[in-house]
Amino acid sequence: MVSKRIGMQTMVIQRAAIHSYAAVVGKKEGEGPLGNEFDDVIVDDTLGQKSWEKAESEMFLDVVKRCVTKSGKRMEDVEFLLGGDLLNQIISSSFAARQIGRPFLGLYGACSTMAESLALGAMMVDGGFSDCLMCATSSHFCTAERQYRFPLEMGTQRPPTSQWTVTGAGATMLVSSGGGAHISGVTIGQVVDFGIADVNNMGAAMAPAAAHTFVTHLTDTGRKPEDYDLIVTGDLGAIGTKLFLELVGEEGINLPQDRHLDCGLAIFAPEQDTHSGGSGCGCSASVLNSHILTKLFSGELKRILFMATGALLSPTSSQQGETVPSIAHAVVIETGGVIE
């Protein structure tokens, strides 16, 4: 059997197509530049639930249902659900999976989860283990704030380096044939830690991981940035993006600004006062599963690299003086018609 692995961390995927996708976001995200591209903008961010955590889980469930509905398939056709979220013990995903009732593989990659689920899902489909599976993730500003930072009721002032956790969820259905775009490669990231200990500067913590995965991906594949119409990073924000571009520049890679999109910068307008931009699993998940995939399905984009980044800290690790280890996984998505 021929290995599908090339270089150090990259796998070639021959048969994993994106059949459908869906994204739902909160009110603030709906007021952002991409507001009219999402499947739904939630006006009441409690979603009628008694807690923020239950609301986030409901949003996860909702986006999966929407993705199934858009696909024209039934929930029973979904052979596996791969997903995770930021909450302790990924309760948003697990409790939604209870309702969804399909075989479930729980993941934790912090804000890199959308890319991690797509990478594993693509390998499962390409490996012949599934003809239809769902990758999904979510985040919610109110659950993240009180878990990672402070109770909202405190009204704590946010430092300029901080990012705004996106209230949003995204889901992608992968299939073995058909589809409007397909995954043609994945690069699994290493944990990278440049010693950033400031929990209000996730962009700086994640940028080195993004740079490491990006450089490795280009080396593994022998490609250049120009081989992609767009390099999409997850949620580096303004500070992380600047650092990311510097770090790849130091490696001799020139990434023109018009070929790079950071979901954390794309989802909010500067006047929305989120400081360094958006973050959270739902940030890259909602932007990919609306704005980006729509452009791929329409042919406006031919080939992109989707590279979501995650900061693998916990409040406990930070309280114990640890720095912030980060990770980035990359997924190549391209058009080129139906896979037979």
Next chain:
Amino acid sequence: MVSKRIGMQTMVIQRAAIHSYAAVVGKKEGEGPLGNEFDDVIVDDTLGQKSWEKAESEMFLDVVKRCVTKSGKRMEDVEFLLGGDLLNQIISSSFAARQIGRPFLGLYGACSTMAESLALGAMMVDGGFSDCLMCATSSHFCTAERQYRFPLEMGTQRPPTSQWTVTGAGATMLVSSGGGAHISGVTIGQVVDFGIADVNNMGAAMAPAAAHTFVTHLTDTGRKPEDYDLIVTGDLGAIGTKLFLELVGEEGINLPQDRHLDCGLAIFAPEQDTHSGGSGCGCSASVLNSHILTKLFSGELKRILFMATGALLSPTSSQQGETVPSIAHAVVIETGGVIE
């Protein structure tokens, strides 16, 4: 391409061998019935670290290093690390992965993580994506108690239904050829919730998930319990095991007692006063990666079903009145010589 999926939730694996394995445990586990079968018994359960969380991460790192050493390979030969643990944001795994420096896929399946990592790892190897990867998980009594229950310093009395989180870690190296046993099938579980809300009775919460996965596995494969030398459950403990046997009995399946081993019951002796038995990711991981795999490698066991169970609650979900959703993944491991 022929689908490798059979029935509803099961995949046939043709090429994923177990090359080596390792297990380390704490002092109490070392005093249990399997005490002399582990690679190491940690006398100081701080492992020289300043916190329990850092100690658990160190134990995770140690077991992976031991597994690599036993394999005769180098850490650089490990193409991927798949792992997770019980701690918020799986910091034991992520911080160990930072030291290990290999491409990392973070998982969360609570105490089912060992089976989840083996299932995904087996699909990656069988699918041609890797020739050598590591699956690992850990748990630590002291980190779990303070995260899920009470600070140890309180000396809270434990109810009779409670289980003792194992201080232990296990690692399995999967390869595409060679090896002393191989994975021949995996069944991915659904989230099952029978409405148990007692966070001190995880066995009862997890038993329905184990029964569901077991019945599905037998249906998918057309097999009977007699087709296995041993059915290994993760950490149902005394109460969960009784309920599991009742539930599968109701489905017309007779599982003879001498064909069933629950890791939670095997790891501690009744006089060790753990009440309902052991639990935690490290429970099934340490028993599999010592006692069970040694018997498979020696030929004493020919074919087993390893079925680890996880309770997908968080302290937050319980405080918000939620019941305990659970999951179980099953992995078929058998001998039959080297895979060419």
